[in-house]
Amino acid sequence: MSKGLSVVKASGIREPFSESKVRRSIRRVRIPASLENQVVRHVREKLYDGIPTQEIYKHIREFLGSSSAPYSKSMYGLKQAIMQLGPSGFPFEKYIARVLEHHGFLTRTNVIAAGKCVQHEVDVVAEKDGGRFMIECKFHNRPGSRSDVKVALYVQARFEDLERGMQGKTDEQKFSQPWLVTNTKFTTEAIAYGECVGMWVVGWSHPESGDLQSLIESGRLHPVTCLTTLTEGEAKELLRNNIVMCKQILSEKDALQAMGFPKERRDMVEAEVNAICSQER
């Protein structure tokens, strides 16, 4: 039934429908194998030629929400949930800092550092094992947009200006490497340039090992915008209070209370957070 049908991606590019891609995206969320076949069957029923991939995701999310594993829905829409950290790029920066903290980095956000020529605002400074990383977070609002080589170029120029400004300083004050972290894909050129100059370039589905999804999913570090038990307004309110990650709701217990959530609703939200953050499935 799905033979020869094509889908239209957020970038506007058309490609043949791939059942295995749907299966892969569901497996990432670790839902039970039995459910996997049900999802595929559900998607097949909805397919038509030229269906936007966004619409397929919507159908899958709806299906998961009413399935026997309703919380898998919260985890399935990760890409969209990260985009909901916008419109400004600031919550994304804080979120990336939190993700890195859970991977053992010490982080600081919005650090002003003097280069040789001008001062630079570094989104995140992350330190681990003697390395000190200058991280530019590039947040895109629009699905389908890519971080292009110009972004990688200005990050490199900033790194070099900081390097030149640090001459004579101790190694601890210097940056060892520039990183570029984005919530979308990169152009081929941006990746090639990054590799060539030694920049660590992390985004959607890149690099093959250690892309943004795995950094998040391996540590169950989903953003609060994943939570289906919260309204969009409530999620924004949490972001304003610097609670960007589901896990923080468990460690900062009084946040929901301070926002006026009654006990019953707090229990609902915490149950969803527990379901997302529990490692076994």
Add this chain to the structure above:
Amino acid sequence: MSKGLSVVKASGIREPFSESKVRRSIRRVRIPASLENQVVRHVREKLYDGIPTQEIYKHIREFLGSSSAPYSKSMYGLKQAIMQLGPSGFPFEKYIARVLEHHGFLTRTNVIAAGKCVQHEVDVVAEKDGGRFMIECKFHNRPGSRSDVKVALYVQARFEDLERGMQGKTDEQKFSQPWLVTNTKFTTEAIAYGECVGMWVVGWSHPESGDLQSLIESGRLHPVTCLTTLTEGEAKELLRNNIVMCKQILSEKDALQAMGFPKERRDMVEAEVNAICSQER
């Protein structure tokens, strides 16, 4: 009458109304001194607190159009006319190449050059007196937007990547300096960074000597979008035919004819072009 009134600039910034700024902007266009006082009087009549500078320009243009020196109107709206080269940045690149040619440079547009890491598209390559310049043209659509330090940073990183890619090549193949040319203003940081790394940064009212306006006005190199005898559609049609500069209409005589202009209208347009391009006033 104009005491204490403020104007709102395209950037949204409010500042006190300055009669001398109006006079300066009129003098640039070299209209007769007698007309200058009339213009100032006309502006004073239209003033109110919080008037957008754009509205003042409109009043001045209208007044100049019906004055004894109607062609000064074509020259007065230079900033706006350059913006009308958009929405894409491509005609602006071609226009800048033409402006540089009139100043003695040999130019090529859209040159692909191999850097050490990736290939780069150089908007304009300009050569003169043994110098070979890599020019990035940054076109902004929106009045009031500024080219910021990120633009200057990526231009520098591109220049350095090209430099590293050129090792072992002869001097003639190397670029001697990066330039950044824009139709708007720069942020203070962009200018500071450019000066520090040795980048030639040219834009609206920068640098003090040799800004974009003087490069254009000194050579009477106004874009075709200045012409009041053309409709917007006709100007666009000329741009599509690579006629970006008023002067080209005189040297490429059959362009208007090919576009179906009757003799009478061709004469009108050419009269306006002659008035703009004549050096004496």
